[in-house]
Structure formats: structure tokens, C-alpha cells
Amino acid sequence: MKNLKYLFAAGSLLFAFSCTSDELKEIGSDISTDVEQIDAGKVLFEQNCSTCHNFNQSAIGPNLSGLSRQVDSDWIKSFIKNPQEKIDGGDERAKQLYADYKVYMPAFPTLSEENLNDLLSYLHTYERIPVAEASDLDALEDPIPDTIPSSGMSLELEYFAQVPPSDEKSPLAKITKMECEPVSGRLFVQDQHGIMYEIRDAQPHEFFNLKSYFPDFVSKPGLATGFGSYAFHPEFTKNGLMYTSHTEKPGDKKKDFDYADSIKVTMEWVITEWKTDNPEAEVFSGTNRELMRIDVVTQIHGVQELAFNPNSKPGDEDYGLLYIGIGDGGAAESGFAFLADHQGSKIWSSILRIDPSGTNSKNGKYGIPSSNPFAGKPGKLGEVYAYGFRNPNRVFWDPNGRLLASEIGHHNVEELNLIEPGKFYGWPIREGTFVINPYGNMSALYPLPSDDASLGATYPLIQFDHDEGNAIIAGYFPNSGPFKGKFLFGDVPSGKVFISDLNEEKPKIQELGIRFEGKETNLREVCGNGRVDLKFGQDCTGQVYVLTKADGKIYKIVNQ
Structure with a gap:
């Protein structure tokens, strides 16, 4: 089992990569802050994403808070459209997601470019980047170490x-x-x-x-x-x-x-x-x-x-x-x-x-x-x-x-x-x-x-x-x-x-x-x-x- 002590930190690293503060400012600068788009994105998120994701903690999938400030918009959109293609194609970030969560996210090929932009607008309202909490450091590293033969x-x-x-x-x-x-x-x-x-x-x-x-x-x-x-x-x-x-x-x-x-x-x-x-x-x-x-x-x-x-x-x-x-x-x-x-x-x-x-x-x-x-x-x-x-x-x-x-x-x-x-x-x-x-x-x-x-x-x-x-x-x-x-x-x-x-x-x-x-x-x-x-x-x-x-x-x- 994954090391739970650092799960929150690892969750953010699934999306993060080395960059300067100037580069961080550039990420997400293309995302609209229009209220109507945000509202439309919230509806899409609740309909399509909330089963596996939230903005408080990792669940079936990773905590998405701060995601749009860490990862390029085009990458996020392409992953939503066809995550398996990204993973099987060798994309390092996608492979890390699969390694940590051990499941293919469902694809959403029918979402239009407008839908994806609305989703990004909503995601962008969550600024906090998850970090490990002090209590997490006392968590079990490997609660069930045995593997199924x-x-x-x-x-x-x-x-x-x-x-x-x-x-x-x-x-x-x-x-x-x-x-x-x-x-x-x-x-x-x-x-x-x-x-x-x-x-x-x-x-x-x-x-x-x-x-x-x-x-x-x-x-x-x-x-x-x-x-x-x-x-x-x-x-x-x-x-x-x-x-x-x-x-x-x-x-x-x-x-x-x-x-x-x-x-x-x-x-x-x-x-x-x-x-x-x-x-x-x-x-x-x-x-x-x-x-x-x-x-x-x-x-x-x-x-x-x-x-x-x-x-x-x-x-x-x-x-x-x-x-x-x-x-x-x-x-x-x-x-x-x-x-x-x-x-x-x-x-x-x-x-x-x-x-x-x-x-x-x-x-x-x-x-x-x-x-x-x-x-x-x-x-x-x-x-x-x-x-x-x-x-x-x-x-x-x-x-x-x-x-x-x-x-x-x-x-x-x-x-x-x-x-x-x-x-x-x-x-x-x-x-x-x-x-x-x-x-x-x-x-x-x-x-x-x-x-x-x-x-x-x-x-x-x-x-x-x-x-x-x-x-x-x-x-x-x-x-x-x-x-x-x-x-x-x-x-x-x-x-x-x-x-x-x-x-x-x-x-x-x-x-x-x-x-x-x-x-x-x-x-x-x-x-x-x-x-x-x-x-x-x-x-x-x-x-x-x-x-x-x-x-x-x-x-x-x-x-x-």
C-alpha cells in the first residue's frame, strides 16, 4: 500500500513540477474568471467529477484544490477527455496518477471545449495547494503489507x-x-x-x-x-x-x-x-x-x-x-x-x-x-x-x-x-x-x-x-x-x-x-x-x- 504519511503532499506532487514563482503565475492565466462560466463549471463538476474528487482531501481520486495553478490547462483538458490515452501513452504525470490511485479515471470525450473551459473556471476558484498535516505523519505507512497471491x-x-x-x-x-x-x-x-x-x-x-x-x-x-x-x-x-x-x-x-x-x-x-x-x-x-x-x-x-x-x-x-x-x-x-x-x-x-x-x-x-x-x-x-x-x-x-x-x-x-x-x-x-x-x-x-x-x-x-x-x-x-x-x-x-x-x-x-x-x-x-x-x-x-x-x-x- 502507498505510504499514507505523505499522501497529501504526494497528492499535490501528482500534478506539480519544478518551476519558478514567475512560471507559477503564468499557469492558469488563460482561465476565465467570468461568473457565468464558473457557475456553469460548478454544475459540470457536480455532475461529472464529484463522485471521485473534492477540494478538501484525496478520495477515489486526488484532491483538486490548487490544480489549475500547478498544471497547464491544455494538459488538464486532454486528461479529462481521455485519461487512459495519456497513461498508456507514457505521459509521466498521468503514469504517476495511475501508480498512486491504481485506477483509470473514466473518459469524458463528449465534453466540449466550452464545457472544459467552464470546468477550469470553477476549478480555478480553489487556490489552496494541499500539504501534509502534522497528524498525517502519525498515520500508518502500510496498513496491509501482504499482497494477494x-x-x-x-x-x-x-x-x-x-x-x-x-x-x-x-x-x-x-x-x-x-x-x-x-x-x-x-x-x-x-x-x-x-x-x-x-x-x-x-x-x-x-x-x-x-x-x-x-x-x-x-x-x-x-x-x-x-x-x-x-x-x-x-x-x-x-x-x-x-x-x-x-x-x-x-x-x-x-x-x-x-x-x-x-x-x-x-x-x-x-x-x-x-x-x-x-x-x-x-x-x-x-x-x-x-x-x-x-x-x-x-x-x-x-x-x-x-x-x-x-x-x-x-x-x-x-x-x-x-x-x-x-x-x-x-x-x-x-x-x-x-x-x-x-x-x-x-x-x-x-x-x-x-x-x-x-x-x-x-x-x-x-x-x-x-x-x-x-x-x-x-x-x-x-x-x-x-x-x-x-x-x-x-x-x-x-x-x-x-x-x-x-x-x-x-x-x-x-x-x-x-x-x-x-x-x-x-x-x-x-x-x-x-x-x-x-x-x-x-x-x-x-x-x-x-x-x-x-x-x-x-x-x-x-x-x-x-x-x-x-x-x-x-x-x-x-x-x-x-x-x-x-x-x-x-x-x-x-x-x-x-x-x-x-x-x-x-x-x-x-x-x-x-x-x-x-x-x-x-x-x-x-x-x-x-x-x-x-x-x-x-x-x-x-x-x-x-x-x-x-x-x-x-x-x-x-x-x-
Whole structure:
């Protein structure tokens, strides 16, 4: 892992180069200070850049404060248009960025020269050049020194299907979830731009157009907006009920979960119940009702997972209860850590469990199970099942019936957590098994204090750092072949695939190779893009699939 002691200083050096004070004055002199351009640039930044960048500290990408006073405007614009071309072309500054952040920034080829100039005008309003803070010097140099070894095995992939493009640039199809309706076995995949497909005979057929129902639906820009997730009720073939999450632009609709109006609302996440007229129909028609509406501070870390326990049976306490994974909405890194640090009293940074058929919630549109850990407790939110998550992007069950959740980290650590009711999983004061300061430099990690047990935090089942991958994505358990019962998961941007035996006392992580069309390769080469945007899927037979959003393709694992 990178040396965190000097991360802020290194972040500025990513862009800096030796120059005199006179030369520094010349840099940025071509940038307009027109107020209208600045305002236009702010809008562009919030839409396209704020997911990964801010002006306070490094996050997924570097702190951009002072950038336009250190780097030539033409270089900045060319990097925004095509960062991979700069990196692969050998540009030293671009190569250093990639070396430190280990991920290709998405390209923005559709931004016009006017757009880029507006962006520069906005960037130029931030003058401060980041420097290391004194407290950073006490940070851990290498919190996770171990590297993930190769397993010596490879996933053998076979092309399965192509999802229609929903964008002109990568990712061509924002396919994020591929699962089956558990009774009929029908296989579905959804695109974040608002379409849900049924895969029949290895061909996608449009089943459901979510965006057509909501005039305020928004899926651009952002890495996690739009059609977030879906889940079929365990009795869908009888009652026709399914559930979705999606984002809408802020408006005047009543919110069930909001915060002080002095804090910006960037998106509203909406959970909807749908009742199809005919559960066997190849194209959805039916009605819907809103279950809840949630404000979030930024476009990241929203409601990216809905799930029912596939192991529960009629009569079981968990049967028909909907699990909802919601992150902190970017609150912590935006300066509002209290929205995430709530001890079970707020909805953000939580895994929820609700009864869609009930009515005892505050809005009367769903039920709060009496068995939920905070149900009926003063000062607590009854919907919360577990809390302390930055971004629980997948919620699922292993073959032993244990509830698990993958957690995309901030700047350093990716996690897989074993979920138990009422437990606290650390965010925003822990990242993995380390201390993080949400009120200071969140890029730095510190060792746990001697009295850490008093915090009552539950730590990851497995974790890895950003030397290995930048955003964990889970994950399924093949039911046959050499990987039977093992946990398959990966890294979203790079497309690396990992395996772990979660039944071990201390599960280890190993990397898997990729074999395609008779040769050893990797997913970057397979999809022809430096940023793979990896996802996984599984059908009702247990067959596991690999999804690459970069090109919208689906591959079958043939040696599982």
C-alpha cells in the first residue's frame, strides 16, 4: 500500500513540477474568471467529477484544490477527455496518477471545449495547494503489507450475451445485477439507465422500462445513480410483486428520510413496489406504489441493493422481509459525518429490513418487523438491521445461510462483512480494521487503540487494500466444479477476480486468472478497456456469470 504519511503532499506532487514563482503565475492565466462560466463549471463538476474528487482531501481520486495553478490547462483538458490515452501513452504525470490511485479515471470525450473551459473556471476558484498535516505523519505507512497471491487457477469464460448499449461512451451498458426469479427460473439483468431485460436463449428482451414511469428519473452522471437494484418477492409467481430502487432529481415530493435544509440534496432515492398484471408476461404491465423516499448528500453510496433471503420458507421469521442496503450518500467525505455516525438512529449507512406487506412504519406504507434489533426502542430507527457502512453495495447469503455484505471503502480498504442484527460495522470512524478520522484527513489510517473493544465495532471477515483493488464487488458461490462452495468476488474497475473459502477460521484471498478463447488473459484485454466495471450474476441453476459494463457483455464461467 502507498505510504499514507505523505499522501497529501504526494497528492499535490501528482500534478506539480519544478518551476519558478514567475512560471507559477503564468499557469492558469488563460482561465476565465467570468461568473457565468464558473457557475456553469460548478454544475459540470457536480455532475461529472464529484463522485471521485473534492477540494478538501484525496478520495477515489486526488484532491483538486490548487490544480489549475500547478498544471497547464491544455494538459488538464486532454486528461479529462481521455485519461487512459495519456497513461498508456507514457505521459509521466498521468503514469504517476495511475501508480498512486491504481485506477483509470473514466473518459469524458463528449465534453466540449466550452464545457472544459467552464470546468477550469470553477476549478480555478480553489487556490489552496494541499500539504501534509502534522497528524498525517502519525498515520500508518502500510496498513496491509501482504499482497494477494495467485491461486494458480483460472476462470474459463465463454461469451454468453450482449446487452444493448444505453450510452455512447463506456460503460456502454450499466448492467449491475443479474439474478433469476426464484420460482420460475426466469433470468433478468438491469441497466442503471432504466431498463430491465429478461435473458431468453442468450438474448436480452426488454421486460420493464422503469424510467418511463418517472419523469424525474435520473441516471446521469455518476457511478451509482439510476436504476439501482431489483428484487422479486418470493411469491412473485402468485402475487406478481417486485421491488426496485432508483434515483430522482430533488423536488418537492414528500421525503420519508431527510436532514437539515442547510445541507444540500443531490439525489432522492426511491423504493417502489410493483404489481404485475400477469407474472408470466414477457413484458411488464401493472401498477406501482412508493414505499419510501430518501434524500442523499451526493450522487454516490445510495440504495444499490434490494434482496430477499433465498433460504427462508413460508412460516419462517425472515420470509417475505425485504433487505435494503443504503450507504452514507457521500455524507462523511462531504463534511456531514454525523449522518453516517448515528448508532442506529438514522437511515443512512445501514442495512434495513422491512415488511412490504405491513403498515406500522411512520408513513404507513410498509411494516417494521418486531424482531428487528431496534424496533420500538426510543431514539432508534426500527427499520435498521445493522449499521456503520460506507457503501454496502451487495447484500447476500452464503450456502450456510449466513448474511453477508460487501462494502466499498474510501481510500484504502475494501471489506466483506458477516452481518448480524444490531451490530455496528465501523463507518465513518473505522475503515476495515483501522481508525479513520471523518473530521480530518480521511485518506490516512491509524492503528486501533488499546481500548478499541469498548467501541463495540464488528470488523470484516476479509479485507484488502487499494494495492489490490479499488472497489469490491460480490459475489456468488458456484455449486459445482473446482470452485464449488468458494466465494467468487472481484474489483470493479480493474476486473480482477478473487476467491476465498469463507468457512476457514481466517479466510484467505487468492487471485484467479482469466482464460478466454483458449488463452490466458485478463478482463481489461477481453473488453478492450482499462476500466472494466466488473459485476457478477447467477441463474437459478447456480451457473455464475461475469458482467463487464465497459462493453455491456455477459460471460459464462464454463469450468465452475
